[in-house]
Amino acid sequence: MTHFFSEEVRRNPFPVYERIRSSSPLFREPQAGLWMLFDYESVKRILSDHDAFSSRLGPDWLVFADPPRHTKLRALISQAFTPRSVANLEARIRELSRELLDQTIERGEMDLAGDFSVPLPIRVIAELLGIELTERQGFDCCTHVILKMSYTIGGGEQVSRAVTEEFTAVTAEMNTYLTDVLRQRRAAPKDDLLTRLVQAEVDGERLTQEEILGFFQLLLLAGSETTTNLINNAILCLIENPKELARLIANPGLLPLAIEEVLRYRSPLQWIYRLPRRDVEIHGQVLHAGELVLAMIGSANRDPKQFRDADRFDISRNPNPHIAFSHGVHFCLGAPLSRLEARIALEHLLQRVKGIALATDEPWEPRKGLHVHGPTRLQIRFEPGKRAT
Numbered sequence: 125m126t127h128f129f130s131e132e133v134r135r136n137p138f139p140v141y142e143r144i145r146s147s148s149p150l151f152r153e154p155q156a157g158l159w160m161l162f163d164y165e166s167v168k169r170i171l172s173d174h175d176a177f178s179s180r181l182g183p184d185w186l187v188f189a190d191p192p193r194h195t196k197l198r199a200l201i202s203q204a205f206t207p208r209s210v211a212n213l214e215a216r217i218r219e220l221s222r223e224l225l226d227q228t229i230e231r232g233e234m235d236l237a238g239d240f241s242v243p244l245p246i247r248v249i250a251e252l253l254g255i256e257l258t259e260r261q262g263f264d265c266c267t268h269v270i271l272k273m274s275y276t277i278g279g280g281e282q283v284s285r286a287v288t289e290e291f292t293a294v295t296a297e298m299n300t301y302l303t304d305v306l307r308q309r310r311a312a313p314k315d316d317l318l319t320r321l322v323q324a325e326v327d328g329e330r331l332t333q334e335e336i337l338g339f340f341q342l343l344l345l346a347g348s349e350t351t352t353n354l355i356n357n358a359i360l361c362l363i364e365n366p367k368e369l370a371r372l373i374a375n376p377g378l379l380p381l382a383i384e385e386v387l388r389y390r391s392p393l394q395w396i397y398r399l400p401r402r403d404v405e406i407h408g409q410v411l412h413a414g415e416l417v418l419a420m421i422g423s424a425n426r427d428p429k430q431f432r433d434a435d436r437f438d439i440s441r442n443p444n445p446h447i448a449f450s451h452g453v454h455f456c457l458g459a460p461l462s463r464l465e466a467r468i469a470l471e472h473l474l475q476r477v478k479g480i481a482l483a484t485d486e487p488w489e490p491r492k493g494l495h496v497h498g499p500t501r502l503q504i505r506f507e508p509g510k511r512a513t
Contacts, residue, residue: 128153134490134497137394138435141423150407158416160395164427164447166406167419170398172452177398177417179454183291185338187346187454194453200331201339201457204320210461213248217465220247221472222512229476232508233483235501240473241355245348245465252461253343254316255305271345271493299337306333317343343458351462353392353491353498354383355469360502361386363482365437372439373474382439383466387425388446389437394422394497396450421447422497479507 127133133140141162144151149163161167170177174191182188186197224244228234306322313319321336331339362369372382395418400411411417425446428434449456456462473480481504488499 129494131487131490134494135487137422137497138426141420141426142435145423145427148407150409152409156416158418159411160418160420161406162420162423162427164424164430167421167424168447168451169406170417170419171396171447171450171454174453176401176404178401179398181397181399181416183295183338183341184334185342186457187342191453196326196329197331197335198453198457199326200324200329200335201321203324203326204317205457207460209252209317209320210464213252213461214464214468216251217244217248217468218472220244221469225472225476226511226513229509229511233503233505236359236504237352237356237499237502241352241469242348244355244469245351245462246344248461248465249343249347252317252347253340254309254314254318271349271491271496295337295341298341299333302333302337302340306336346456347458347461349491349493349496350392350456350458351465353496354386354462354466355473356498356502357390357392358383358386358466358470359473359480359504360499361390361437363480363504368437368439369480376471376474378439379467379470379474380463381442381444383463383470384444384446385437385439385441386466387448388431388441388444389425390497391422391425391446391448392497393448393450393495395420395495421450476509476512477504477506478509481505 128137128140144160145162149161149166151160151162152158153160161170174194178190179188179194180190186194186201189197221244224240228239234240305318309316309319309322313323318336318340321331321339324331362372368382372378398417398419400413400415400417402413404411425431425448426434430445431441449459449462483503483505488502491498491500
């Protein structure tokens with residue numbers, strides 16, 4: 125697994141994907157003793173077929189639950205995480221995006237990640253949850269710890285034990301914080317997501333504190349990390365494809381399609397775990413019950429059997445049936461919010477940041493989680509502009 129997870133391959137895994145996908149789309153990784161699926165049809169199948177493939181691996185979160193428990197959990201959380209609550213954030217996202225750009229626009233350079241694409245979704249999630257600025261700052265380190273859980277795959281027993289202990293400690297810390305906050309919300313409800321999670325009810329059942337904690341952790345991580353990588357990867361794609369950047373500037377109406385193409389071409393989430401519930405045959409081989417399978421989303425979204433000119437970045441690609449937000453019952457609940465944030469952020473960047481280019485030829489450092497794709501830092505330079513406020 126060291127080859128797959130080297131920094132060089134994580135920056136550009138797609139040639140490796142192509143080589144394996146074309147020769148053996150179902151690949152047995154002997155070092156870690158797991159299976160990896162690389163073609164679109166098979167990846168989509170195991171993400172959709174929850175009767176044959178279980179998600180029960182990892183923390184007690186919605187994404188790791190199977191039906192019927194997953195169905196109940198998702199129904200409860202959906203009551204709180206409504207399309208209206210997401211749409212109501214648009215004006216505030218615009219305001220936060222403007223404020224962040226104002227801090228660097230006159231300099232003519234910035235770290236796109238640290239100065240813009242990391243703080244933006246974290247602030248949005250904090251406001252959605254109803255967390256005060258002072259309370260939120262302690263959660264940055266928590267998301268790093270949660271991301272490192274991916275190192276339990278192929279990292280060896282010592283690494284697995286260390287990251288699991290770190291995750292357990294962080295979870296206990298977050299639970300202590302949440303106990304206090306939920307007590308406050310029950311006593312004095314507010315118009316925020318935490319209050320709605322406390323009040324949500326299906327068939328007389330409410331979410332337990334453990335379930336709310338799981339969603340709280342998931343939202344802090346997935347709600348920030350995916351959007352951060354989507355924004356960073358969009359700018360990387362556009363800098364690397366100047367003709368497409370010029371097309372987009374000339375035709376801003378293409379932005380929604382361009383975002384979908386970034387999701388396909390440089391998927392923020394590269395793979396997801398699944399466990400066969402029983403022996404399953406794929407590509408003439410048997411996956412035995414309980415054997416770990418990685419569904420390689422980043423490879424599936426570059427499969428030429430599904431996407432014409434799969435390795436070409438085309439901002440007008442339509443239709444674009446990528447599976448960047450997973451598929452089936454586990455389709456990402458936060459996808460509309462991530463798309464909204466990316467659209468607003470990229471609108472502002474394209475309108476206000478002129479002559480955008482990478483500020484260094486140094487290879488970028490991948491982010492902490494092995495399963496995500498994007499830079500930890502992305503130094504860019506541009507023509508100095510004026511503050512909006």
